[in-house]
Each structure stands twice: as C-alpha cells, then as structure tokens.
Amino acid sequence: MECAVEARGLVKVYPGGVRAVDGVSFCIRRGEIFSLLGPNGAGKTTTVKMLATLLRPTSGDAYIMGRSVVRERGEVRRLIGLAPQDLTSDDEMSGWDNVYIQARLYGYPPGEARERARWALEYMGLLDVAGRKAATYSGGMRRRLEIAMSIVHRPSVLFLDEPTLGLDVQSRRHLWGLIRSLRREGVTILLTTHYMEEAEALSDRVAIIDHGRIIAEGAPAELVARLGGDRVHIVMGSPGEAERLAGELAARGWRARAAGREVVVTVENAAEALPRLAPLVRGAREIRVSRPNLEEVFLELTGRSLREGEEALDSFRYRVLARRIRR
Amino acid sequence: MLDETLVLTWREVRKWLGRRGVLVSSLVTPLVWIALFGKSFNLQALLQPPPGSLPPGSEQLVRAMQEALRRRILELFGTTDYFTFMASGMLVVFSVFQGMFSGVSVIFDKRLGYMERLLSTPTPRPAIFLSRVLATLFRVTVLDTLLLAAALAMGMHLREGVTPIDLLAAWAYVLLLAAALSAGYATLSFYAEHQEVLFAASNLINLPLMFSSNALFPLKQMPDWLQAIAKANPVTHAASLVRHHLIGAPIDNYTLSLAYLTALTAALLLAGLYLSIRWMENR
Known part of the structure; x- marks a missing residue:
C-alpha cells in the first residue's frame, strides 16, 4: 500500500516538558481525505506542524510522498500546501495580491504566478472579488481565500487545520463541497477538526486523537459500527x-x-x-x-465530550478570528 | 532567493502604502520635534548684544567677541543655525526609530499565523529575514526624503555647493544605520512572543541612542564620560557623516566613522540571519 503521508512514531515534547504528541503513527493513502479528530489540545495541530516542517519531531519521522520531514524539508515543502488554523491572509491587501504573492513564493515567475493565482481564485469561487481587500470578505470567503493560497502550486498533499472554524452551517457546507472536489482532482487531504459532523461528512478515514495519542482509526461508519x-x-x-x-x-x-x-x-x-x-x-x-455517531465514539473511548475545552483556544487568536470573521 | 526577498519586501511596502494617512502619522512626530525644538534654540540670538547695553567705545571689542563666539559655535555645531544642525541630526534619529517596525511586522506575522504559512513554503529562509530589513530601508528612504524636503522648506541650509553625490552619500549612511537597527529589532522579534517586549526594548534603546549622540547637541561640549559613550554610539558616526555631506560640518575621522558603521551593520545583519534562521528551522 502506498502512503501519501506516513507518520512513524511521531513525538513532540515542547520545551517545558509538555508531551503534545506522544507516538503517533498513521498512513494516509493517495487521494484520500483523512481526518484527525479530537478536542482542542489533543495534539492535532502539533502533528500537522511536524508534517508541514514547521516543528522538528522530538523523535520519530514522517514521509510526504516518500520524503522525510526531518531530512528532506525543502522537497517536502514543495509537495505540501498548508492552510493554518488562523486566518493568515493580509486583510489590508486584495485577495489577488494574497494569492499572487503565495505563487511567487513557490518560485513561479510573474507570468506563471498570475496564471496560478487566477486558477486558484477561480477554483475557490473568488475570482469576481479578487480585486477587493480581504478585509471586506465574509468569513466563508476568508476561509476559501486561505485554501486558494494553499493550493496555488497544486500540492500533492494539502493540510487543512480546522478549515471551517467559526463558520456558519451554510458556509461550512459550501467549503465541504470544495474540499471534496479537490480530492477528486487527486489531492491527498489531511484535515484536523473538532467538529464531529465535519469529520463524518468529509473523511474517508478518521483517526481519533486524545492526549497526543491515536486511540481509534478507521472509516467513520466502521468506527461507529464498533459501538454497536x-x-x-x-x-x-x-x-x-x-x-x-x-x-x-x-x-x-x-x-x-x-x-x-x-x-x-x-x-x-x-x-x-x-x-x-x-x-x-x-x-x-x-x-x-x-x-451513534463519531461524537459518541469519542465519548465512549475517552469518557469526555469533544467540545470540552473549546475555550482553551488562545484567547488572542480567538479574538482576532472572531473579529475577522464578523466582518 | 533575491526574487522571494523582493516579493516579501513588496508585500510589506504594499501594506504600508495602503494604510491611509501613514505618511502624515509617521512624519508628524519628527516634524513637530524639529519645528519646536530646532526653532526654539536660536544660536544667532546669542551673538546679538542686548540693545542699549553697550558702554560707549566698546563696539570694536564687542565685534571681536561676537566673531570669537561665532567661530566657537561654528566649531562645535558646524553651522551657526541650530535648526539646520538639529534637522540634519533628526534625519538620522528618525531612521533609528523606524527600525522597530521591522520587528513589529515579524511579531504580527507570527501572531496572525502568516509566519507558519510562510515557513511551510520553500521560500529561502534568508529572504524572510532580509525582506523585513529591506522594507524598513524603503520606508526610511521615503520618509527621510519628505522630512528633508520639509526641513528645507522650514529654513534648513544645505552646504554651499552641495552635489547629488553628497545627497546619495548622506542617504547611504542613513540607510546603513537603519539596516543595523532594523536587523537588531527583527532578530529580537523572532524570539519575542509579544509586541510588548519589542516596545520595551525600543524604549530602552532608542532614546538613549539619541541623547548619547551628537544628533541633538555637539559632542565637544559634553562632559568627558558622555563623550566617550557618544563616540561608541553608531548614531554619532552616522550623524557626523550625514552632516559632513549635507551641511558641510567638519568631521573628525571620515574613514573611521564609515568603517565603524559598516562593521556594526554587517555584524548585526549576519547575526540576525544566523539567529532568525536558527529560530525558523529548529523549533
């Protein structure tokens, strides 16, 4: 079996001794949507950061299309796209500038970068509003802009960290449709979420993560069926x-x-x-x-609800997010 | 790497120029300073004897005293017009103050998540650091040019026979100092979690740098201990070089000032590159 993403015993201990990720292994097959589901602080984001070469694993390794995130960081960065949890686009600039700059950072010369930017914006349904400052976008548009910035180089593997955080149901469903259509293009997608419905609706397979460990893994229906x-x-x-x-x-x-x-x-x-x-x-x-649904799978496995600790999100980041999305 | 550096610099510049009123708000402080401070201290007035106070027959002596005083002032300030002296010093001080904004941009990118996005791309790491410095140099060039134009309109005198080369040289020295400061602040900001750290550092560094230099007052009339500090202060060297070219003030040792400034800037840039890349790649 060929893995697009393979994690082998990933461990991350932060300075100060917090074991955020405690021996995580999984294999994401090519063209699959794979979700890391867990409450805030479970180690989802830390895992993604290690896969995206932002953090060095304390031990273990991971391979993106066969390239090591420890030893072949440059190659890995060309293969992946990352949409972080935060809204990272510059709201003082237009959607176009945000995506165009991203294309240039992947090394495309201006002409080609314009083509890429146009494609990514069109794909995310933002071409009409590309000239407007991102500050004027709705929450759903901001999230779509984040993804447009992350797919401009047509990555083999796309990491979406809480891609619908703070969105209303309608915008969330719209985004789900776009994420599914990216998979149809052959992009392998790793999604982290603490929304059970999201993991259930989108994923081919789900890994439930808690306290830095994977406690269950499988197709959503399979996990639910185990509950009986x-x-x-x-x-x-x-x-x-x-x-x-x-x-x-x-x-x-x-x-x-x-x-x-x-x-x-x-x-x-x-x-x-x-x-x-x-x-x-x-x-x-x-x-x-x-x-039963995944929420109950989690409850059954951990005795806690997925939503517990929702307020643990960094308060500054949450305020920024809330402010940006309200517009 | 050059490409990515320029793209990221353009991003900074683009955001900066897009902010409404940014030029006015940036320039209002230095303008008020040179207007109030520079104009309030009138060296020329020191040379005027109080009217009607001279005993008869002393005119010649008074003229001789005036001339001696004038030469002393010229020796200390390099000009008899304090406004000209102060405005040329402010061009340098202003570039010190602008250095902090390289750090602000790093901290906000970290806090808003853009840094993570950036670090997940193949962008060469030096470009991420250098673009912050370059953006500050661009801002300083624009703002200092406007500041100089305003100062000239307010009565600053350039030296007789000033050439475009002088102007270019003065700008090069202003930018050299700005690069040193902005490299320092940018580096600090990779390691600082909050902007408060940066503001505290700049409060600690900027004002002492300004007051322990010849930016506002000439070196030679300072007490010895302060002169010793001022001679190690890069602001002094930059201000001396800039004054030499712009207003024709004498400079003690051109080569030494230039070498000192260049060495300091190179050291801070290299240290900044090393430390920022270490932060980016070893978390």
Missing part, C-alpha cells in the same frame, strides 16, 4: 441521580453508564428495548434515542 446499536439517553435531575440509575440498570444487566446528568444505555435496537427499559426509570426529565 442505538443509544438511549435518560436525562436525570442531577449527576447523583444519574449515577444511581446507571448502577441500578447495570445491576439488571443493561449496558448503562452515567455521563453528567445523563445515563446512556447502549441497546441493540431502541424501539424494542424502550418498552422494557422505561418502567425501570423513575424521575427522568427527558428520554432521547440516538444512532
């Missing part, structure tokens, strides 16, 4: 009550566990199980049934 069956969520008045009910149900042979005020019961088929389950429950505020 439906979920019944019983919302109680307090975590204490939930704890007690979970204990009672478990004693009667149900697969139940408490998560906050909620008791989650795993059943093969909710429609059949509910009539037997309901009489056992007293004091429920709400009962819901769900088909």
Whole structure:
C-alpha cells in the first residue's frame, strides 16, 4: 500500500516538558481525505506542524510522498500546501495580491504566478472579488481565500487545520463541497477538526486523537459500527441521580453508564428495548434515542465530550478570528 | 532567493502604502520635534548684544567677541543655525526609530499565523529575514526624503555647493544605520512572543541612542564620560557623516566613522540571519 503521508512514531515534547504528541503513527493513502479528530489540545495541530516542517519531531519521522520531514524539508515543502488554523491572509491587501504573492513564493515567475493565482481564485469561487481587500470578505470567503493560497502550486498533499472554524452551517457546507472536489482532482487531504459532523461528512478515514495519542482509526461508519446499536439517553435531575440509575440498570444487566446528568444505555435496537427499559426509570426529565455517531465514539473511548475545552483556544487568536470573521 | 526577498519586501511596502494617512502619522512626530525644538534654540540670538547695553567705545571689542563666539559655535555645531544642525541630526534619529517596525511586522506575522504559512513554503529562509530589513530601508528612504524636503522648506541650509553625490552619500549612511537597527529589532522579534517586549526594548534603546549622540547637541561640549559613550554610539558616526555631506560640518575621522558603521551593520545583519534562521528551522 502506498502512503501519501506516513507518520512513524511521531513525538513532540515542547520545551517545558509538555508531551503534545506522544507516538503517533498513521498512513494516509493517495487521494484520500483523512481526518484527525479530537478536542482542542489533543495534539492535532502539533502533528500537522511536524508534517508541514514547521516543528522538528522530538523523535520519530514522517514521509510526504516518500520524503522525510526531518531530512528532506525543502522537497517536502514543495509537495505540501498548508492552510493554518488562523486566518493568515493580509486583510489590508486584495485577495489577488494574497494569492499572487503565495505563487511567487513557490518560485513561479510573474507570468506563471498570475496564471496560478487566477486558477486558484477561480477554483475557490473568488475570482469576481479578487480585486477587493480581504478585509471586506465574509468569513466563508476568508476561509476559501486561505485554501486558494494553499493550493496555488497544486500540492500533492494539502493540510487543512480546522478549515471551517467559526463558520456558519451554510458556509461550512459550501467549503465541504470544495474540499471534496479537490480530492477528486487527486489531492491527498489531511484535515484536523473538532467538529464531529465535519469529520463524518468529509473523511474517508478518521483517526481519533486524545492526549497526543491515536486511540481509534478507521472509516467513520466502521468506527461507529464498533459501538454497536442505538443509544438511549435518560436525562436525570442531577449527576447523583444519574449515577444511581446507571448502577441500578447495570445491576439488571443493561449496558448503562452515567455521563453528567445523563445515563446512556447502549441497546441493540431502541424501539424494542424502550418498552422494557422505561418502567425501570423513575424521575427522568427527558428520554432521547440516538444512532451513534463519531461524537459518541469519542465519548465512549475517552469518557469526555469533544467540545470540552473549546475555550482553551488562545484567547488572542480567538479574538482576532472572531473579529475577522464578523466582518 | 533575491526574487522571494523582493516579493516579501513588496508585500510589506504594499501594506504600508495602503494604510491611509501613514505618511502624515509617521512624519508628524519628527516634524513637530524639529519645528519646536530646532526653532526654539536660536544660536544667532546669542551673538546679538542686548540693545542699549553697550558702554560707549566698546563696539570694536564687542565685534571681536561676537566673531570669537561665532567661530566657537561654528566649531562645535558646524553651522551657526541650530535648526539646520538639529534637522540634519533628526534625519538620522528618525531612521533609528523606524527600525522597530521591522520587528513589529515579524511579531504580527507570527501572531496572525502568516509566519507558519510562510515557513511551510520553500521560500529561502534568508529572504524572510532580509525582506523585513529591506522594507524598513524603503520606508526610511521615503520618509527621510519628505522630512528633508520639509526641513528645507522650514529654513534648513544645505552646504554651499552641495552635489547629488553628497545627497546619495548622506542617504547611504542613513540607510546603513537603519539596516543595523532594523536587523537588531527583527532578530529580537523572532524570539519575542509579544509586541510588548519589542516596545520595551525600543524604549530602552532608542532614546538613549539619541541623547548619547551628537544628533541633538555637539559632542565637544559634553562632559568627558558622555563623550566617550557618544563616540561608541553608531548614531554619532552616522550623524557626523550625514552632516559632513549635507551641511558641510567638519568631521573628525571620515574613514573611521564609515568603517565603524559598516562593521556594526554587517555584524548585526549576519547575526540576525544566523539567529532568525536558527529560530525558523529548529523549533
């Protein structure tokens, strides 16, 4: 099997001793969309930074189309495109200038750089507004500009770090369509996200990462299938009550566990199980049934929600992002 | 590498020129300084005896005293017009102050994520550093030219028989000093996390550099200890060279000043290249 991106035992220990990435290995096949899914601080961005030659791994190595990110950094940089988490375009300049400069930095002479810039802007649906200052763009347009800047040299591998952070649902779906169409062009895409829907909608395969380690890997449907069956969520008045009910149900042979005020019961088929389950429950505020998704895979594996720690995003960066996107 | 350096310099310049009112806001401080400070200290007035205070028959003595005083002033300042002296010094000081903006641009690119994007491209690393210095040199050229034009309009006197070569030489020395400062600030900014570090450093460095030099007052009337400091201060050497060419002020040792300035700038550029590339490639 040929890997477009292959990580082998990547470790990154930051000065001060924080082990942000703790032995990560995976293989992304050519032409695949591969997602790193995990909460903030799980090590997604650090992993991408090592793959994009921004950080040197403390140990381990990774190969982009067979080139080492440790020993062949120059070659790797020609093969990859990176759209960082932040909005990196200069809002004082036009979309055109932003993309054109990027093309020049990949070594294209002016004429060719103009062709590349035109292609990238057109691909991202920004050619009409290319002359306007990026500051006047909407949040979705800014994100598309980020990708246009990253594909101007037609990279073999594209890293998208939280590409839809802060976008509304509509802009997010629009961007998903564009990302899928890039894959059809043969671009291998590594996506990091903490939006479960995004990973589920886009990815051929997903690696769930937590505390710097990959804790599960596979196609989204496959990961969900491993959970087996439906979920019944019983919302109680307090975590204490939930704890007690979970204990009672478990004693009667149900697969139940408490998560906050909620008791989650795993059943093969909710429609059949509910009539037997309901009489056992007293004091429920709400009962819901769900088909499992990646969010629950994560919950099941870590006991925590993906959204926890969302506020951990660097506050300065968040303010900048929020300010830029609001326009 | 030259290509990428110029492209990145163009990016800086483009952003700078795109900011509305940037020329006015950059020039207002030095203009106010030379207008208020340069015009308020009137050396010519020192040469005028108070009217009606002279005892009869002393005119000849007074004239002799005036002449002696005039020569002393000329010896110290190289001109009898303080405004001319101060304005030529401000051209140099202003280039010191502009150096900080090389650092500001590095810090903002780091904080806004552009640096990451840039570092993921094959752009030669020296270009990333050198473009910041070049952009500052461009800004200094534009701003100092406007500042000189304004000073001339306000009554600054260039030396008699000033040639285009003099102007070019003066600009070369201004830029040499600006390159040293901007290399220093840019280097610092690769390692500093916040702009506050940079502002603190520039507050610590800029004003002492200005006051412990001959930019505002001549060297020879300073106490010995201050003269010793001023002689090691690159601003003194740049100001002496610039004054020599622009207003014809005598210079102690042209070659020494030129060599000192060149060596310092080369050292800061080389150190900056080494340290910034180390930061970029070894994180």
